[in-house]
Amino acid sequence: xxxxxxxxxxxxxxxxxxxxxxxxxxxxxxxxxxxxxxxxxxxxxxxxxxxxxxxxxxxxxxxxxxxxxxxxxxxxxxxxxxxxxxxxxxxxxxxxxxxxxxxxxxxxxxxxxxxxxxxxxxxxxxxxxxxxxxxxxxxxxxxxxxxxxxxxxxxxxxxxxxxxxxxxxxxxxxxxxxxxxxxxxxxxxxxxxxxxxxxxxxxxxxxxxxxxxxxxxxxxxxxxxxxxxxxxxxxxxxxxxxxxxxxxxxxxxxxxxxxxxxxxxxxxxxxxxxxxxxxxxxxxxxxxxxxxxxxxxxxxxxxxxxxxxxxxxxxxxxxxxxxxxxxxxxxxxxxxxxxxxxxxxxxxxxxxxxxxxxxxxxxxxxxxxxxxxxxxxxxxxxxxxxxxxxxxxxxxxxxxxxxxxxxxxxxxxxxxxxxxxxxxxxxxx
Amino acid sequence: xxxxxxxxxxxxxxxxxxxxxxxxxxxxxxxxxxxxxxxxxxxxxxxxxxxxxxxxxxxxxxxxxxxxxxxxxxxxxxxxxxxxxxxxxxxxxxxxxxxxxxxxxxxxxxxxxxxxxxxxxxxxxxxxxxxxxxxxxxxxxxxxxxxxxxxxxxxxxxxxxxxxxx
Numbered sequence: 001x002x003x004x005x006x007x008x009x010x011x012x013x014x015x016x017x018x019x020x021x022x023x024x025x026x027x028x029x030x031x032x033x034x035x036x037x038x039x040x041x042x043x044x045x046x047x048x049x050x051x052x053x054x055x056x057x058x059x060x061x062x063x064x065x066x067x068x069x070x071x072x073x074x075x076x077x078x079x080x081x082x083x084x085x086x087x088x089x090x091x092x093x094x095x096x097x098x099x100x101x102x103x104x105x106x107x108x109x110x111x112x113x114x115x116x117x118x119x120x121x122x123x124x125x126x127x128x129x130x131x132x133x134x135x136x137x138x139x140x141x142x143x144x145x146x147x148x149x150x151x152x153x154x155x156x157x158x159x160x161x162x163x164x165x166x167x168x169x170x171x172x173x174x175x176x177x178x179x180x181x182x183x184x185x186x187x188x189x190x191x192x193x194x195x196x197x198x199x200x201x202x203x204x205x206x207x208x209x210x211x212x213x214x215x216x217x218x219x220x221x222x223x224x225x226x227x228x229x230x231x232x233x234x235x236x237x238x239x240x241x242x243x244x245x246x247x248x249x250x251x252x253x254x255x256x257x258x259x260x261x262x263x264x265x266x267x268x269x270x271x272x273x274x275x276x277x278x279x280x281x282x283x284x285x286x287x288x289x290x291x292x293x294x295x296x297x298x299x300x301x302x303x304x305x306x307x308x309x310x311x312x313x314x315x316x317x318x319x320x321x322x323x324x325x326x327x328x329x330x331x332x333x334x335x336x337x338x339x340x341x342x343x344x345x346x347x348x349x350x351x352x353x354x355x356x357x358x359x360x361x362x363x364x365x366x367x368x369x370x371x372x373x374x375x376x377x378x379x380x381x382x383x384x385x386x387x388x389x390x391x392x393x394x395x396x397x398x399x400x401x402x403x404x405x406x407x408x409x410x411x412x413x414x415x416x417x418x419x420x421x422x423x424x425x426x427x428x429x
Numbered sequence: 430x431x432x433x434x435x436x437x438x439x440x441x442x443x444x445x446x447x448x449x450x451x452x453x454x455x456x457x458x459x460x461x462x463x464x465x466x467x468x469x470x471x472x473x474x475x476x477x478x479x480x481x482x483x484x485x486x487x488x489x490x491x492x493x494x495x496x497x498x499x500x501x502x503x504x505x506x507x508x509x510x511x512x513x514x515x516x517x518x519x520x521x522x523x524x525x526x527x528x529x530x531x532x533x534x535x536x537x538x539x540x541x542x543x544x545x546x547x548x549x550x551x552x553x554x555x556x557x558x559x560x561x562x563x564x565x566x567x568x569x570x571x572x573x574x575x576x577x578x579x580x581x582x583x584x585x586x587x588x589x590x591x592x593x594x595x
Binding site: 064108112123124125126128129132135136139142143146156157 | 477479481482484485534538541542545546547548
């Protein structure tokens with residue numbers, strides 16, 4: 001066999017637009033490029049000159065699937081700049097809001113977008129004819145996630161109730177208690193979903209990733225923690241730029257993020273899980289083991305199991321938070337503008353999301369920088385595709401294209417967030 | 430206009446779209462006109478974004494009317510404001526009509542998924558109104574805005590013809 005090139009013009013079942021170029025020469029993959037061609041969205045420039053209080057609402061517009069992540073990183077970075085720390089019930093409500101987003105986002109990806117790959121269906125609609133119960137469970141999980149986001153955020157997409165210092169309105173105990181029974185059912189649906197995806201056939205691929213994620217002394221991370229890795233990284237968010245660097249590449253409108261000293265790294269559910277298995281409740285750890293996972297997961301295709309396990313966790317954590325909720329005296333803590341620089345990193349469903357802002361004396365934004373998870377994972381995605389394609393070159397162009405798309409969907413990439421998404425172009429040279 | 434928690438009438442009219450995206454705002458505008466008629470047994474909703482959530486909306490209703498903007502290919506000579514009525518239970522969705530969505534699951538996919546799951550209501554009609562301008566920040570084009578009243582009146586007349594809707 002001489003040379004082949006495969007091109008996927010628009011990758012399906014991902015958020016945003018991009019393409020894949022795969023070049024094969026003399027039986028070896030010579031290039032695997034994730035071409036992100038969605039136009040740059042210029043949010044950082046748009047934020048300049050706006051007030052610090054506007055950042056959560058503006059940055060939420062970056063993504064319709066993970067707006068809470070943008071809001072959480074924005075408020076924590078602003079509070080870092082302004083010397084404010086939000087504790088107690090308001091902190092718990094932020095964590096609860098994040099549970100809603102994880103449940104909604106993970107259920108969408110696991111059941112609607114990723115499961116069809118493993119079962120040989122072109123989409124969730126075709127899959128639903130044979131796996132109706134599984135799809136109904138997915139819809140019910142999404143509904144529960146949406147309900148949490150609607151109650152705490154005012155609406156499920158682009159919530160409007162989050163502010164620097166807390167919330168515009170805090171829910172009552174009675175309002176939250178109404179969701180407890182639904183969360184109990186959702187927890188059962190999530191457990192069934194985890195057991196279902198664990199039965200899928202998984203290609204044998206293990207990669208030696210550097211996992212990067214947050215780690216908190218006693219919680220599975222959402223909003224807080226140090227940025228750590230399995231190769232010794234252990235920093236505060238404010239040290240992000242000392243260890244990480246964003247680089248322009250010709251084939252992507254999204255910046256590629258690297259560890260300055262070691263190159264590519266992996267963020268997201270697999271990294272988070274592998275770094276924080278010991279922070280999961282014993283019941284969730286036991287379910288993970290029942291589903292075939294160890295304390296770490298290095299097979300990117302098994303990320304679908306990890307997402308399902310995290311969905312179970314988010315349901316349990318949400319119930320715990322609701323059960324222990326005490327209504328705050330005020331929906332937010334007082335905030336006064338001042339000059340400063342703030343940094344924060346929180347765990348979006350797809351991995352760590354870093355924000356930093358420089359504020360003027362009056363609280364207006366002088367500079368903003370946002371590093372989303374998908375742009376951090378771009379090099380890892382390309383490395384995965386290279387390995388996946390190298391092991392599957394005997395496949396037809398169509399089958400190879402499908403396998404590569406599945407490998408990309410392992411990441412639940414949000415191209416729009418990264419810029420900033422897929423066509424596969426396989427080139428026969 | 431009512432939210433998701435509103436008491437469910439047997440008939441649900443859902444205006445789909447984003448008023449800040451030009452002609453995509455026609456669905457919400459028509460739904461608002463229907464709501465102003467205060468028909469008994471009729472609930473109205475406005476939705477944008479997550480089309481899968483529509484399935485959740487319509488499961489508690491016997492009849493559903495979807496109102497959405499449609500983008501037509503240039504080869505089909507789009508006519509802003511032209512209204513297409515589609516019986517979603519008996520007619521295939523016309524392939525030349527694209528219900529505009531920037532998200533991965535649109536209205537057509539939500540209907541297809543609900544059909545596969547047996548989660549469609551007993552009656553389901555879509556009114557697709559052709560638009561031409563869907564840019565951020567743009568208002569409705571005059572031809573599309575002009576179609577709002579007539580479309581609402583047509584839907585109200587159809588809904589009044591549904592027996593035992595109270």
